[in-house]
Amino acid sequence: MATVKIPPVLRPSVGGEKTVAADGSSVGEVLKSLASTHPATQTQLFSSEGELNRYVNVYLNDEDVRVLDGLETSVGEGDTLVILPAMAGGA
Numbered sequence: 536m537a538t539v540k541i542p543p544v545l546r547p548s549v550g551g552e553k554t555v556a557a558d559g560s561s562v563g564e565v566l567k568s569l570a571s572t573h574p575a576t577q578t579q580l581f582s583s584e585g586e587l588n589r590y591v592n593v594y595l596n597d598e599d600v601r602v603l604d605g606l607e608t609s610v611g612e613g614d615t616l617v618i619l620p621a622m623a624g625g626a
Contacts, residue, residue, distance in 0.1 A: 537565045537610050540617045548575035557616075561607030564596060565616055580618070590621040 536556040541549050549555055550573075557572070559565035566587070582588055585604040586606075593600045594617040600608045610616070 536612065538566065538615045539569055540615060542618055542620055544620055545576060545579060545581075545618065548579060549573045551616065559610055560602050562593060562608045562609055562616065566593070566606070567608050592619040592621060593617070594619065 536558055539555050539557050540610075541553055541555060546552065555569060555573070557565045557568040559568050564585065566580055570580060579587060580591055587593065595608055595610065596614055597617075600606070
């Protein structure tokens with residue numbers, strides 16, 4: 536199982552947890568497992584087409600998955616995924 540670090544903005548959707556364990560052999564499978572266990576995260580993470588929302592950044596062991604193989608990036612036992620929503624705004 537991989538460990539998924541949950542940012543504060545998503546914690547209400549996972550019962551307030553800072554980290555959760557999720558199964559899967561790829562980043563996409565791990566995130567879909569997370570969404571299956573915690574349905575409120577589905578629309579926060581994925582577009583209606585099933586792609587990662589453009590404002591959601593995911594890191595596998597400190598590497599941005601977008602420079603790896605995206606949702607197809609392999610995940611091993613003991614790996615850590617970090618979800619970081621992009622921030623925007625200001626004046």
